[in-house]
Amino acid sequence: MLPQDKDGKPEKWRYEMWFFSHDRIVYAIHGGPMAGRINYQTATYQCVRPGEIWQVNWLEETGTICSLVYDIPNQKVTTLIGFSKGHWEHPQEAHGDKRDPNAFDRWRELAKIGSQTDRFMLSEQADILENFKGKGSLQPIASDAQTF
Template sequence: MADMNNMNKTFKTLDDFLGTHFIYTYDNGWEYEWYAKNDHTVDYRIHGGMVAGRWVTDQKADIVMLTEGIYKISWTEPTGTDVALDFLPNEGKMHGTIFFPKWVEEHPEITVTYQNEHIDVMHDAREKYATYPKLVVPEFAKITYMGEAGQNNDDVISEEPYDAMPDDIRNGKYYDENYKRLNR
């Protein structure tokens, strides 16, 4: 199995960033997996923290390069959660700020699902429960994996997270040499 983890890649342009698959661990211990699917869409899985087990595909996002090798991504989820991520892949780090509505802080289990199949549930909870004050979680993270998945690869985030998944990905046991999921 080829080593998919390309931690030595140098990022200069927006095209260098698009199609990249990341795993990172926030300083608070929360582990996330995130994929720059194209210039307006992201997919992600959450492996640790208050909403571990949540996964989302085709989330519309604003993706820009601030300056060479530094990228900002922001979006609002159907839950009402706002997210702003700053990636510095050449330094192996990123910073994320997550703005959780009050209802997600109080009922995180509602969001722990494949969101795309439960948008109505997210909208209902957003209307039913309090949204303010928001829980603001700003954290630095260490990037532990960077894979060149290519753009619009639906195999990158295509199943719910399981306990050993980040290690399987980092150890080259999850994707084949074409960045397609093994063990379908």
Template sequence: MIEKHFTTLDDFLGTHFIYTYDNGWEYEWYAKNDHTVDYRIHGGMVAGRWVTDQEADIVMLTAGIYKISWTEPTGTDVALDFLPNDHKVHGTIFFPKWVEEHPEITVTYQNEHIDLMETSREKYATYPKLVVPEFANITYMGEAGQDNEDVISEAPYEGMPDDIRSGKYFDEKYHRVNK
């Protein structure tokens, strides 16, 4: 895990994180550039889901504190506050009713199933939303650089976060080992 002091937005962009919410859900998240994020979900009700090139609003609130928000094709809204200098995240996920009732539909590589996400959003109930506000501890930070397509490039598998944390997943240039 890198140890650096985050001050500017540029310090944050290109950083790859793994964090675990207090409820036990484990997420992997990458600040791909100033308007796009990629992520994989390793634990929780939608474990196995992964997404690349999600458009997001990414801002620095003050030195070293960042807010990221987006709406997914599922209708799920996400708001994350990163405090990387303190190894903390606060996230609020607003799951539509249909995702709460049919999470298995979303457990896929979303980019290849946008039509299914949009159809499901229209077919099933949206409200009431399941609101999940949680604090998380950052367990990994890596300097992947911006627009690195190797960071989130395959489905999550059992033990993947441990492989990343132990240095078995990326080489010294932050490219996948054994593609």
């Protein structure tokens, strides 16, 4: 079951993403049950249709698998997130900034809860509310910053 707001409607998720380099993504989660999480990951990028559709995939230290399809002309994002059992069942422990060693270590522990088949699979689609070039309010990372 998806988290609900005070009116019983599905809680709105809000992300800020920066496609930082050819193999890194930097993001913050501002809404939904994972709000308060600031992270960066090694990512793979794949052009699906030049100038129109890109796919970005990454694995988090929590054990969560993320796949995002960015539809540029329609300003839509379609995602599949395979939350690890630890990440989904303990969202508060997944909050924080990866640059904080305590948060980073705590997130790694979440990956150890459950097995590969204990995932919560979440498919979502969202409209892009704001589109800009550059980092927005996100902080840059070193190109060789540790992701695991």
